[in-house]
Structure formats: C-alpha cells, structure tokens
Amino acid sequence: MIKKKITIKNSSGLHARPSAALVKTASKFTSDFFIHFYGYKVNGKSILGVMTLAAEHGAELELEFEGSDEKEAMKTITELIDNKFGLKDE
Amino acid sequence: MSEIESVDHKIISGIPGNSGIAIGNIVCINNKRRKVLPKSISVSEIDFHLNNFKDGRTALVAELSDMLEYLDAQSGSIIETQKQIVLDSEVEKRVESMIKDELLSSDFAVYKTFCDFIERLKESGSELFRQRIVDLENLRDRFIDVICDDEKSFSIKKGTILVTKELSPAELVTLHADGLSGLVMEKGGITSHAALIAQSLEIPCIVSAKNATSKAFNTKGILDGREGLLILEPEKEMLDSYKTKLKKLKKTQKRLLDNINEPSLTKSGTEFFLSANIEFESELNQLKKYNATNIGLLRTEGLLFSNKTEFDDQIRFYESVLSSTEGSVTFRLFDVGGDKLNAKIPEEANPFLGWRGIRMLLDEKDLLETQLKALLICAGKNKGRVKILIPMVSVEEEILQLKKIITKLQQDLSNSGHKIDNKVALGAMIEVPSAALNAEKLTEHLDFMSIGTNDLTQYTMAVDRGNEKICSLYQQQHPSLWKLIKITADASAKTNTEIAVCGELSGNVLGACGLIGLGIRNLSMISNAIPKVKEELISHNDSEFKELAESFLAASNTKQIKEKFEDWRVH
Known part of the structure; x- marks a missing residue:
C-alpha cells in the first residue's frame, strides 16, 4: 500500500466534472483507491463518494492505493489533479 | 401580462415558445420532491x-x-x-x-x-x-x-395540454407520438431544446411560465401559443372565440397544405424546388406531408453525439433515410468541432475559427473514411440519389484532398465487388466568405454548391449568435449577405453548376423571395416552413422577384430590406 498527500488546484474544487474525470481515470487501474479527507475515507472509484467529500480549491487530500498497479495509478492520478483535470478553469 | 395574472388566476402566462392554438384537457404534473416510504420485502x-x-x-x-x-x-x-x-x-x-x-x-x-x-x-x-x-x-x-x-404518474390522451416543470427532448418526442396538443413549461427559454423540438413538431408551446404547475389543475383549457397564455376553465364566449380562431388557423393551414399539391412554379412558370432539412429519423414522416421529395440537407452529427459512428450503424441510418423518399438526399459529412470528438485535444481559443468541419475530417482519416465508405456503398445501391456535401470549405485544396480520398475508396469498393455510382455528386457548403468570394474557381471541382446562410452570417458579420450581448448583430438578411450570395449565384450560373441554399434564410418568406430573385431555384428548409414559402413563391412573377433582389442588394441596412419587402409584398 502506498499513500500520498496532494492539494486540489483547480478553482472550483472536486465538483461534478472533475470528480467524473478522477473516477474515470481511477477505474482504469485494478488497484483499490481511497481518498482520505477530514476523517472521511471514500472509494475513489465512486463518483458520489468523491463528490460528497466536497473538496474545494486548496483542500489537502491523502490518496491511498493498494494493488499490483498502485505505483502507476498514483502517478497518473497525481498528474491528473496537478493538471486541474484537463478542464478549463471555471 | 402581470396585471391580467393578478386579477384572474385562471390565466397562466409565459413566453411564447411556439405559436398555434390548442384546446383540450389539461394534465398538470407537479413533480414534487418524492418521498418514498420504507417497504419491507420477504x-x-x-x-x-x-x-x-x-x-x-x-x-x-x-x-x-x-x-x-x-x-x-x-x-x-x-x-x-x-x-x-x-x-x-x-x-x-x-x-x-x-x-x-x-x-x-x-x-x-x-x-x-x-x-x-x-x-x-x-x-x-x-x-x-x-x-x-x-x-x-x-x-x-x-x-x-x-x-x-x-x-407511471401520468398518462396522456390524444389532445392533451401538458403543464410541467420541464421536459426532456426524449419525453417530448414520446408524448408527441401519444397525441400531445400543447405544452406549458415552467423552465426553459425559447431556444431550450424542448422548445426547439416543439417548433419542429408543430406543438403550440409556452416556456418560462412561472409557477404554472402550482396554478394549473386538471380541467379544460386553451393554450394560445402566440400570446403565451394558458386559460383554465374558459368562459363560453372565450371558448367560442378561440374555437373560431382555431378553425381559421386550420383553414389557413389547409389552404397552405392544398398549395403543397400545386405545381412548384412561379407566376411566370419558372420551376423551383423546395426540399427538407432533416436531422432525426423521427422527422422523416414529415416529408410526405409537405410533399418534399428531396432532402436538401441531411445532418449526420446525431450519429456522432449518440456514438453510432460504427460502419453498420451508419449504413442503417442512411438506408432508413433513403428508403423514406424517392428523391435525392444531400448527406453533409460530420460537421462538428474537435471538441465533439473523444480525441484529447487542447481547448481552442476560438473554436468556431478552429479545427472543425472538413479541416477536422481530413485529419481524422478513420472517421472520414468510414463515413465516406458507408455513403459510397449506399450510393452504389441507390444510383443518382446520394449527394455528398463537404462542410466548412474555405480553400480549394480541401476539396481536392477529399476528392482524392473518394476516388481511392470508389476504386477499392469496386475491386472488392461492390456496386458503385461513378457519378456520385460532390458539393461544398458555401458558409465561409472566402468560399463565396472564390466560388467560381471552386466550381471547377464541384457538382453543386449549397449556401449555409447561418454560418455564412456568423463569419461575415463576425458575430457569435449565442452571445447575448451582440446577437442583434446576427442579421441573416444584411445587405452584405445578399452580396455574397449574389457572387455565389452568379458563379453557379456562369459555370452551370447546381446551387442550393440550406440555411434559415431559405425557410423565411423574405429570404426565399430574395433568393429566387437571384436565380436560385433550390431551397432547403425545416419542413414545416415549406407551405408558407411555397404560398409566396407561387404568387409572384420572375421580374418581381428580380426587382426585389436588386433592391436588397442596393439597401444600406437590414431595416431597409425588411421595409422594402413589406412594400413589395402588398403591391
């Protein structure tokens, strides 16, 4: 199992479409993926789970991966968040 | 309107979404927040x-x-x-x-x-x-x-007027099949999808009718789409007056529809051709109603949006369209921006000046070749009826590149034993000013041209019609447009190349008269515009149309053009 702390950079936070992008990407990997935030732990492959974190701009999340492709998953997801989900900032 | 509302709570007002009158039973769906109670099961x-x-x-x-x-x-x-x-x-x-x-x-x-x-x-x-x-x-x-x-919380009978918060396009299409006669929605503007579909299906419609679902109840009512009013439990006089109006409306419609079976000739005996713009299969049954034998513009983007771009899906859709009519069908190749593709492309600063139409298709070879192959196979089976239209041509090279691909595909198909149509017609959309100005040269490579007045307006006036601040600049009838159309029409006459217009301008009475005046005989429009356009075109002679078009070309602004048309029409 590997963990990593990361900050949400896009201005609107993890609202519907960024959540959708995150879940879509995470679902490509076989590793389990959880997000820890404010004492909550949600399944990172569940869009409703991710959305209900209500993580806004500047929120610090802890990502947790466990499985055979955990390193690759962590790298890809980190890039996605750092690139503001490839969406234009709204 | 608010005054009437306050004195009479039996009238609900909103914004006219589509004109027309409906008299019938109101069904009001007040989709309140659901409460679902726990139910145990065994x-x-x-x-x-x-x-x-x-x-x-x-x-x-x-x-x-x-x-x-x-x-x-x-x-x-x-x-x-x-x-x-x-x-x-x-x-x-x-x-x-x-x-x-x-x-x-x-x-x-x-x-x-x-x-x-x-x-x-x-x-x-x-x-x-x-x-x-x-x-x-x-x-x-x-x-x-x-x-x-x-x-199911509600059912509708034939003739029902539905009052609801909002309606999805898919639901509206289903209700139309059940015999819906009118629609009142609390939400949505006149360009909301449901309103646009109501217009195309000719359902009288009111949008933005505040609190309609809490005010309306299930009773008899009158929907006046032109005024944007829904009248509940109308008094007898009111009902009678609307019955008379409806009768008149139906009579006019009948007269217009009777004209549909008249020959399409101007008073001077010049023939013209009115064809239909089609996007969805559900619109195909309108062809017979309006006596439109040709489809002047078949939009194929619906396939892209519904992920039906597989070869078999395309063949099925094209065959279904071809079997609905005996005439020709002008298939426009996928006309979208790159943002509609799944491909990951960087966001464009100016998508309407960007990677779209033929520019995108020439880069997306698989997408283009699959569509062309499907069309060419259909063309082989329906000789002389399939016409291919290239969207957003701005330079000659785009046509030449596409022709090369078509030639190669035809060769491959023929080699593998398919029937092909060697003379399948190829045309270009004239919707970019550079194409209009250079039309005469382009015709050397084309069988026909089709002027897309919506985009031509957008690119000529440099205006995005969706931008509320400047949409008043979106003037399809502006003198500059008439000048570009004239250049294209003259090029067509000089080189004997077929020409058509498939934008909103051709479905507009003023527009259609002006276009005929410039010598354009093929007009393609939303099918329900055919009756009123035809009525006007069979009522004047060629020299009158010509005179009108000349006055459009001489005008300084759109207002003058509208005035000239009104003058011309009454004289």
Whole structure:
C-alpha cells in the first residue's frame, strides 16, 4: 500500500466534472483507491463518494492505493489533479 | 401580462415558445420532491428487487444516452456525469446490500442511498457543492420513476395540454407520438431544446411560465401559443372565440397544405424546388406531408453525439433515410468541432475559427473514411440519389484532398465487388466568405454548391449568435449577405453548376423571395416552413422577384430590406 498527500488546484474544487474525470481515470487501474479527507475515507472509484467529500480549491487530500498497479495509478492520478483535470478553469 | 395574472388566476402566462392554438384537457404534473416510504420485502422477493434495480438502471442509462442526441457538448458532458453517477459502484453496493441484508424494496433502497449522499453534501456547508444537491435530487427522483415503471404518474390522451416543470427532448418526442396538443413549461427559454423540438413538431408551446404547475389543475383549457397564455376553465364566449380562431388557423393551414399539391412554379412558370432539412429519423414522416421529395440537407452529427459512428450503424441510418423518399438526399459529412470528438485535444481559443468541419475530417482519416465508405456503398445501391456535401470549405485544396480520398475508396469498393455510382455528386457548403468570394474557381471541382446562410452570417458579420450581448448583430438578411450570395449565384450560373441554399434564410418568406430573385431555384428548409414559402413563391412573377433582389442588394441596412419587402409584398 502506498499513500500520498496532494492539494486540489483547480478553482472550483472536486465538483461534478472533475470528480467524473478522477473516477474515470481511477477505474482504469485494478488497484483499490481511497481518498482520505477530514476523517472521511471514500472509494475513489465512486463518483458520489468523491463528490460528497466536497473538496474545494486548496483542500489537502491523502490518496491511498493498494494493488499490483498502485505505483502507476498514483502517478497518473497525481498528474491528473496537478493538471486541474484537463478542464478549463471555471 | 402581470396585471391580467393578478386579477384572474385562471390565466397562466409565459413566453411564447411556439405559436398555434390548442384546446383540450389539461394534465398538470407537479413533480414534487418524492418521498418514498420504507417497504419491507420477504426473502423470496430479493431477486425480484435486485433485478428491478438493475433493469431500472439500464433503462435510465439508455434514456440518458438517447438525450445526448439532442444536446451540445457542454450539456452532453453533464449527462455523461449523470450516467456515471447512476452506474456508481458504491450506489450498487449499498442498494444491493439494503435489498439483500435489510430486506428493503428496490425503490426505497435507491431513495435512501441517494439521500445519504445528499445529506453528506448538505453537511459539507460548501455553497458550490450545495448547488449540486438539486441535480442529485432530480436524478434520484427520475431513477425511482424508472424503477416504479408500472406506476407511471401520468398518462396522456390524444389532445392533451401538458403543464410541467420541464421536459426532456426524449419525453417530448414520446408524448408527441401519444397525441400531445400543447405544452406549458415552467423552465426553459425559447431556444431550450424542448422548445426547439416543439417548433419542429408543430406543438403550440409556452416556456418560462412561472409557477404554472402550482396554478394549473386538471380541467379544460386553451393554450394560445402566440400570446403565451394558458386559460383554465374558459368562459363560453372565450371558448367560442378561440374555437373560431382555431378553425381559421386550420383553414389557413389547409389552404397552405392544398398549395403543397400545386405545381412548384412561379407566376411566370419558372420551376423551383423546395426540399427538407432533416436531422432525426423521427422527422422523416414529415416529408410526405409537405410533399418534399428531396432532402436538401441531411445532418449526420446525431450519429456522432449518440456514438453510432460504427460502419453498420451508419449504413442503417442512411438506408432508413433513403428508403423514406424517392428523391435525392444531400448527406453533409460530420460537421462538428474537435471538441465533439473523444480525441484529447487542447481547448481552442476560438473554436468556431478552429479545427472543425472538413479541416477536422481530413485529419481524422478513420472517421472520414468510414463515413465516406458507408455513403459510397449506399450510393452504389441507390444510383443518382446520394449527394455528398463537404462542410466548412474555405480553400480549394480541401476539396481536392477529399476528392482524392473518394476516388481511392470508389476504386477499392469496386475491386472488392461492390456496386458503385461513378457519378456520385460532390458539393461544398458555401458558409465561409472566402468560399463565396472564390466560388467560381471552386466550381471547377464541384457538382453543386449549397449556401449555409447561418454560418455564412456568423463569419461575415463576425458575430457569435449565442452571445447575448451582440446577437442583434446576427442579421441573416444584411445587405452584405445578399452580396455574397449574389457572387455565389452568379458563379453557379456562369459555370452551370447546381446551387442550393440550406440555411434559415431559405425557410423565411423574405429570404426565399430574395433568393429566387437571384436565380436560385433550390431551397432547403425545416419542413414545416415549406407551405408558407411555397404560398409566396407561387404568387409572384420572375421580374418581381428580380426587382426585389436588386433592391436588397442596393439597401444600406437590414431595416431597409425588411421595409422594402413589406412594400413589395402588398403591391
């Protein structure tokens, strides 16, 4: 199992479409993926789970991966968040 | 309008969405927030409820996918997200566990699962996220509606006037088939998808009718689409006056429809051809009604939006269109911007000046060749009836490159034993000023040209019609447009190349008269515009049309053109 702390950079936070992008990407990997935030732990492959974190701009999340492709998953997801989900900032 | 409203609560007013009168029984759906009560089930019912959940989910995803056909990319991505939520693995896990372990019914399990997530969002206290709650509640209620399919909350009989908060395009199409006669919606503007579809299906419609669902009740009523009024329980005099109006309206429509069977000749005996613009299969039955033998513009983008770009899907759609008429069909190649593709492309600063139409197709060879191959095979089976139209041509090279690809594909098809049509007609959309100005040269490589006045207006006036601040500049009838059309029409006459117009201008009476005056005889339009255009075109002689067109070319602004037309029409 590997963990990593990361900050949400896009201005609107993890609202519907960024959540959708995150879940879509995470679902490509076989590793389990959880997000820890404010004492909550949600399944990172569940869009409703991710959305209900209500993580806004500047929120610090802890990502947790466990499985055979955990390193690759962590790298890809980190890039996605750092690139503001490839969406234009709204 | 607000005055009437305050003195008489039996009148509901809104914005006219589509003109016309409907008299009938009102059905009001006040889709209130659902409350679903916990229902216990027995162990033997578990499988039934698990299947019920899964079937409902499949149906809801299918419904959302169907909606994509009617939406642009922005709204489409919202629907895609909704699909993802419906298919969420956590939702599945929780619902199934509630059914299996807690022995709760499927509708309540779905309700409770969504409510739990909604509660969490509410607790978060984040304003931005609170706005999402309404979306989730709507989705939850729709999900439960679908699961409880057998308890449909409303049914409509032929002639019903429906009052509702909002309606999806897919629902409207279904209701139309059931005989809906009028529609009142609380939400939506005149360009909302439901309103546009109401116009195309000729359903009288009112939009933005505030609080309509709380004011209306199930009774007899009159919908006046032109004034944007719904009258509940009308007095006898009012009803009689509307019955007379409706009769008159029907008479006019009948007269216009009778004209439909008259020969399409101007008073001087010059023949003209009115054909239909078509996008969806559901519009095909309108062809016979309006006596349109040719489809002057078949939009194929619907295939892209509904992910039906596989070769077999395309063949099926094209064959269905070809079998609906005996005339020719002008198939416009996928006319979209790169943002509509799944390909990851960087966002463009100016998408309408960007990678779209033929510019995009020439780079996306697989997409282009699959479509061309499907069209060429259909052309081989329906000789002389398939015409191919290239969108957004700006320079000659684009036509030449496309021709090369077509020649090669024809060769391949012929070698592999397919019938081909060696003379399949190739045309270019004239919708970029450079193409209009250079039309004479372009005709060397073309069998026909089709002027797309909507985009030509946008590119000539440098105006985005969707931008509220400047949309008054979007003037399809501006003298500059008439000048560009004249250049194109002259090029067509000089080189003996067929020419058509397929934009909104041709479905407009003023526009159609001016175009005929410039010598353009092929006009393609939304099919329900055919009667009124035909009525005008058979009522004047050629020299009158010519004189009108000359006055348009000499005008300094759009206002003068409109005045000239009104003058001309009465004299």
